Amino acid sequence: MQTALEKAIELIASGNAELINILNVTAIMTLSSSVLALLIGVPLGVFLGASRFPGRKALIVVNRTLMGMPPVVCGLIFYILFSGVGPFRAAHLLFTVKIMIIAQVVLITPIVAGTMEPYVEGICTTIKENTRGLGLGRGKSFFLLCNECVYQVFSSYLLGFSRSIAEVGCVAMVGGAISWKTNVMTTAIMEYTNKGSFSIGIALGLILLAIALLINILLSLIQRRASR
Amino acid sequence: MIIRGLTKTYNGRCVVELPSMELNDGRIYAIVGTNGSGKSTMVKLLAGIEKPDTGRKPLDLNIGYMPQQSYAFRMNVLKNIMLNGDDAERAMVLSEKMGLTALLGKSAKTLSGGELARMALCRLLMKDYDVLFLDEPTAAMDIEATAKSEALIKDYQEKTGCTVFIVSHSLQQAKRMSDEVIFLSEGRLAERCPTNRLDAPETDEFRRFLEFYGS
Secondary structure, three states, X not given: OHHHHHHHHHHHHHOOHHXXXXXXXXXXXXXXXXXXXXXXXXXXXXXXXXXXXXXXXXXXXXXXXXXXXXXXXXXXXXXXXXXXXXXXXXXXXXXXXXXXXXXXXXXXXXXXXXXXXXXXXXXXXXXXXXXXXXXXXXXXXXXXXXXHOHHHHHHHHHHHHHHHHHOOHHHHHHHOOOOXXXXXXXXXXXXXXXXXXXXXXXXXXXXXXXXHHHXXXXXXXXHHHHOO | OEEOOEEEEEOOEEEEEEOOEEOOOOOEEEEEOOOOOOHHHHHHHHHOOOOOOEOOOOOOOOEEEEOOOOOOOOOEHHHHHHHHOOOHHHHHHHHHHOOOHHHOOOEHHHOOHHXXXXXXXXXXXXXXXXXXXXXXXXXXXXXXXXXHHHHHHHHHHHHHOOEEEEEOOOXXXXXXXXXXXXXXXXXXXXXXXXXXXXXXXXXXXXXXXXXXXXX
16 A cells, blocks of 8 residues: 555656546546536526526426436436437547536536526525615626626536546546546546556545645635635 | 505415505605514515516606615625715715714625615615615614614705605604604505604504504
């Protein structure tokens, strides 16, 4: 164990090429999917939280269900859709980083929307009453609502990001965990552990833990800032 | 000023049913009643914050409304006040009258309930309105702040000549502030009475209310 840990630290310090490649693929997939999920999920969450229309509650239930969708189920759906027998086979996206990003967006968007929606609903009525009471226009009222949501947007993004970076089932199914191509940190840890090569797995695990720690510190700072 | 009749129903239960009524411009009306009598809903409907089930928008005037739950936007106190107008001098005068001068640079999120209510009142009074609806504006304030608020509202009313409606649980405040008292019971307008005639209510319902709250 000690030798594997020493080797892991050495791999990180020396900038091992395979390790760098895995980190690179992980960064591309995680950042792309979380930003896209943010761009879709935030307006969706604000819309669900601030609007009143028939079917809204049903949509919220659907979104909450999707928040808990098992990643392997998402992976399975995308695998079927894009495999040789699926309707989108001509796109030739299976086992590419692109399909991993698309699948992750489907997984994370409900989380971003689902964390925005109750927050917006909680403040929206009071803000509406206050801004209408002052006779402020819709544009200014919407701007004020968005301004109140800034820290929640950061929190939702970080939640989406942490889900994306820690996800394994879905990306393994649609990406195939191909070395030097679609292998991300989580799938690589599984692969190297299965091979009995613990050092690179430990190195990746240490990096993942460091990222998780960083995200938690950022979330705490955001929560502290938001309360001021 | 004529208020068109209106009704509002929640979950099949009629919470407010007001007949059309004529009110005098430039007066202060206190709206009183027990909990759940429909006071807040009534002012929300009149102020156009909520839509009535029947009837059109009851008033086509320039209306200001201070809700029961005021909101502190994520900015400092001065910026919050100036959300409703860019007259810095007016903001300073109002802040001074409400004892907020020392808090102007502070984040509005850190204000106490009473300070928030004072800020919200200053923010509302940054503009001149034809009609003001104030839903328990002093409920969170101490005696000193309440006195300052009442003086400020009266001063504003005298200067602008607007009509003011104040929802209040305090009969003493209604007596101090208003020209006329509107008593609501179970969503209905049970009685209207000039403040100087509160010793001679017409209905038993209002008499019981006055005996209980006036003691």
